[in-house]
Amino acid sequence: MSVALEGDARQAALATAAEEQALVRKAQSGDRLAFDELVRRYDRDVLRLALNLVRQADEARDVYQESFLRVYRNLHRFRFECSFYTWLYRIVTNTALDHLRRRTTRREDQAPELPDADGVTRDFFDRQAEEHASASPEKQLLGQELSRHIQDAMRALSPRERAVFELKHYHGLRLRAIGEMLGTSEETAKNSLFRATKKLRAKLDAVR
Numbered sequence: 001m002s003v004a005l006e007g008d009a010r011q012a013a014l015a016t017a018a019e020e021q022a023l024v025r026k027a028q029s030g031d032r033l034a035f036d037e038l039v040r041r042y043d044r045d046v047l048r049l050a051l052n053l054v055r056q057a058d059e060a061r062d063v064y065q066e067s068f069l070r071v072y073r074n075l076h077r078f079r080f081e082c083s084f085y086t087w088l089y090r091i092v093t094n095t096a097l098d099h100l101r102r103r104t105t106r107r108e109d110q111a112p113e114l115p116d117a118d119g120v121t122r123d124f125f126d127r128q129a130e131e132h133a134s135a136s137p138e139k140q141l142l143g144q145e146l147s148r149h150i151q152d153a154m155r156a157l158s159p160r161e162r163a164v165f166e167l168k169h170y171h172g173l174r175l176r177a178i179g180e181m182l183g184t185s186e187e188t189a190k191n192s193l194f195r196a197t198k199k200l201r202a203k204l205d206a207v208r
Helices: 003-028 032-054 057-077 084-102 124-132 137-154 159-169 175-181 186-205
Strands: 113-115 121-123
Touching (some): 003 057, 003 084, 032 057, 032 159, 057 084, 084 159, 084 175, 159 175, 175 186
Antiparallel strands (some): 113 121
């Protein structure tokens, strides 16, 4: 990337950050339309994170709703010491961890289901696999088998290990940011990621 393009990218990022800060400040002052715009910007990311963490469609919807309710009630506490994105993800992650801890029994996790545009309910993770695979039945079958093995392996993780793994590998966040979201240090997040990766490798190696 040329120096000029890098400069343009930085300017665009700064403009986006400034626009978001303005929206947050308006929402803090009671502007409901500004808050609705913040929700619109992040609603898909929040739902996807919730689905990745709790693996249950009904609980993911609860996490989604409770997270935005917490954001609404605590927005006045946001002091711009981090990005709004980081603050929001911290709330979603902690809300999801609360739900995971409240599970009284360890039910078998199933892939969350969401209705398609035509109203037909299909497996969320199978839909994601199909987006990246061809229409080959063999490839679709392999994708579904791999998805089931991954879900089985994920059940071996503790709630915190799962959260760190999901935030790192599915959302591309840095360990320092993950540590901040979980109220811990970067080193602790790194250790959780190491344990999660070790457990997943052991589970997946066993099915090869």
